[in-house]
Amino acid sequence: MKYFTPIIALFIFISCASKQVINENEIVINSTSLTKVGNDYEMKITKILSDSRCPEGVECIWAGEVQLELEIYxxxxxxxxxxxxxxxxxxxxNKDFFAKYILIDKKVKDILVQPVKKEGQNIELKDYVLKVELECYK
Incomplete structure (x- = not known):
C-alpha cells in the first residue's frame, strides 16, 4: 500500500503536467469568452464575416478562407x-499579427480555424474556434 500512493501521485502529476504543456503551446480563441494571449492582451471572436473553406469530402479549386473579426483587450x-x-x-x-500580442519567448507555429467545414452544415458563431499553435524559440 505504501508504494500505491506515490504511483497514483506520479500519474496525477504527469497528467497535470501534460495538460499544462498543451495550454502553454496553444491559444484557443472563441466567441464566448475572452482568451488571454499574453502581454496583458485578451481576444475574442466577435463575428464571422465569411467562411468559404472547402467542405470536407468535396473537391475544390482552392482551400478557401475564413474572414473574422477579433476584439482585442x-x-x-x-x-x-x-x-x-x-x-x-x-x-x-497572421503570424506577425499574433506575434505582437503573445509571449516574448514563443513564436507562432500555425493558425487553424475549427470546426472543419462540412457540406450542407451551417456553423454557428459560438462553435468557431481560432487555434494559435506556439513553439519556443530554438
Whole structure:
C-alpha cells in the first residue's frame, strides 16, 4: 500500500503536467469568452464575416478562407477590433499579427480555424474556434 500512493501521485502529476504543456503551446480563441494571449492582451471572436473553406469530402479549386473579426483587450479594457483573413496566402501576415500580442519567448507555429467545414452544415458563431499553435524559440 505504501508504494500505491506515490504511483497514483506520479500519474496525477504527469497528467497535470501534460495538460499544462498543451495550454502553454496553444491559444484557443472563441466567441464566448475572452482568451488571454499574453502581454496583458485578451481576444475574442466577435463575428464571422465569411467562411468559404472547402467542405470536407468535396473537391475544390482552392482551400478557401475564413474572414473574422477579433476584439482585442488590453488589461481588460477594449482596445480595438481587427479583421483577419485566415487562408494559405496570409499565414505569415497572421503570424506577425499574433506575434505582437503573445509571449516574448514563443513564436507562432500555425493558425487553424475549427470546426472543419462540412457540406450542407451551417456553423454557428459560438462553435468557431481560432487555434494559435506556439513553439519556443530554438
Amino acid at each position: 488590453k488589461n481588460q479594457k477594449f482596445e480595438k477590433t481587427e479583421t483577419l483573413s485566415i487562408n494559405y496566402k496570409t499565414v505569415e501576415q
